[in-house]
Amino acid sequence: MVAPIAVTGAAWSTALGHGLEDVWRRLLAGEHGFVEVASPHRLRNTLAAVIPSRGEGPAPRLRRFAVETLGRALTEAGLDARGATTRLVLGTSLGAWLDDEGEWTAPLHAWADEVARAVGARERPVSLSTACSSGADAILVGAELIRSGAAEVCVCGGVDVMTPSKRLAHSALSTMSPTRSRAFDTRHDGMLLGEGAGFLVLESLEHARGRSASLLALFRGAGSANDAASMTSPDPAALGARLAMERALQDARVSARDIGLINAHGSATPANDRAEAEAFRALFGTGPRPCVFATKGAFGHTLGATGAMEAIALILALREGVVPPIVGLEQPDKDFPCPLPVGRPVRHEERLGLSLTLGFGGFDTALVFEAAR
Amino acid sequence: MNPTTSLVLRGGARTRGGGANPYVAKVKTSVRYADPMAWTLVLAVGEVLESLGESFRASADRCSLIHVGTQAPPEALSSAAREALRGFASPIRFPAAPPSAPTGLACIVHGIRGPTLALTLPVTEGAGLALSLSTAWLMRGVIDYALIATTAAVSGEEPRAACVVLSRGEGQPVDTALLVQALLPASRATDEVRP
Secondary structure (H helix, E strand, C coil): CCCCEEEEEEEEEECCECCHHHHHHHHHCCCCCEEECCCCCCCCCCEEECCCCCCCCHHHHHHHHHHHHHHHHHHHHCCCCCCCCEEEEEECCCCCCCCCHHHHCCCCCHHHHHHHHHHCCCCCCEEECECECHHHHHHHHHHHHHHCCCCCEEEEEEEECCCHHHHHHHHHCCCECCCCCCCCECCCCCECEECEEEEEEEEEHHHHHHCCCCCCEEEEEEEEEECCCCCCCCCCCCHHHHHHHHHHHHHHCCCHHHCCEEECCCCCCHHHHHHHHHHHHHHHCCCCCCEEECCHHHHCECHHHHHHHHHHHHHHHHHHCEECCCCCCCCECCCCCCCCCCCCCEECCCCEEEEEEEECCCEEEEEEEEECC | CCCCCCEEEEEEEEEECCCCCCCCHHHCCCCCCCCHHHHHHHHHHHHHHHHHCHHHHCCHHHEEEEEECCCCCHHHHHHHHHHHHCCCCCCCCHHHCCCCHHHHHHHHHHCCCCCEEEECCCHHHHHHHHHHHHHHHHHCCCCCEEEEEEEECCCCCCCEEEEEEEEECCCCECCHHHHHHHHHHHHCCCHHHCC
């Protein structure tokens, strides 16, 4: 039996604000953070879920989001980054690499090193990039560092900024909705971009108990896989997503029947929604089907941050006994195999939940959390 | 992180780009463009997997791949960045630009469906973590084979790649120093000499 890991802190920076509880309240109210963001270029959609700007370029903006969010997560946990056995695990997708000339020639870990220095971390951070799965993979890696004994505390998650290159690319790829984000709706036609950051503080249970820390949740396990199918589209058969979820369940020593909630990737592209439907249908078979919710209709697709932000939303849903409605979902796809929260929050008494994240390049990652109550 | 003695190095390969790549035709309908660095990784992974023969082909779903390195695919990244400045984005160059794109391409070409990661760290620092993660997955029975690879773009030369494969078994134990030794020549020309 692999010992669970304590989640003792969490923080996010979102287009709906920064406070854990404030943003949660707005999610439950069905609010979204999309505003018109002017562009000199022709785009499929000029709506984006952005954090108010201070006028800085993409690279300093990315670092600021990371530093501020990391700091709040640590504060909530009652820790600081200077602990001798504290490691940072930082993920991003394309970050500012395409939009800030200073980043083009720097090593890929430069941004993470700067963030670690800014928060006073003793050791070089682990940095990774697995497209939109980056935030979830940072949590997976942080948990492994704790399990192996290499660290007692890991602050892990993802950060990303919305930039002109990403807007142009997702417009050109037609992954961007020309209307609005409507995950799992019959009228789903793509995602809208967002930006933000999300970080969890993971601790060995022993370390958390030793300092009488409050628990937000328990991390129970993780699994990942690759679709091995396409650089941009999820595998229609969703074998990678199913493998990731099966591995996460196996790692957590639980069965599909134990999972009561899922925070889906829910990008609202028809290909994503079909693949997730297929993966959930295959995983849950004829057994009970968990309630599936998604937050990209509120936060936008925050790319390298999304996996961590969704993990936080799942943790809050488990802790509070309620899931927020999927913003934009009005006419659920009849072929979707699981119940969906439409129009209003849904109360529940579930203890175990799963967060699934998919990324370009076929990266699929699933995380299992348990309510601490 | 202490590597276990029941983990063995099954093989390795070092490759350079520029020559004929037998894998391009295999996926030309599904992958219209990939960076030369990514194709070089595909070659290195292919050489390693070829040496495993049938034993790998039956285990493709149970093979992981961790890429370690500090460079994004340079041709695709610079192309996408220049295009963005002009207010244009290529739907085939953009997906080839992220640091994780070589890993994704290698998985498509070789059918790898185990856990996959791109650690954006120098080999000297990332190899130990890659070994620890691979060890955990192998010992928990998640996978049967673990690939750890690196790539490097070298100014004025073709890109380089190196890949090793680990499995459970009897043999010389694997430690971080051995792993770095196997991977480092491919990246020495770039990130390892940075101050």
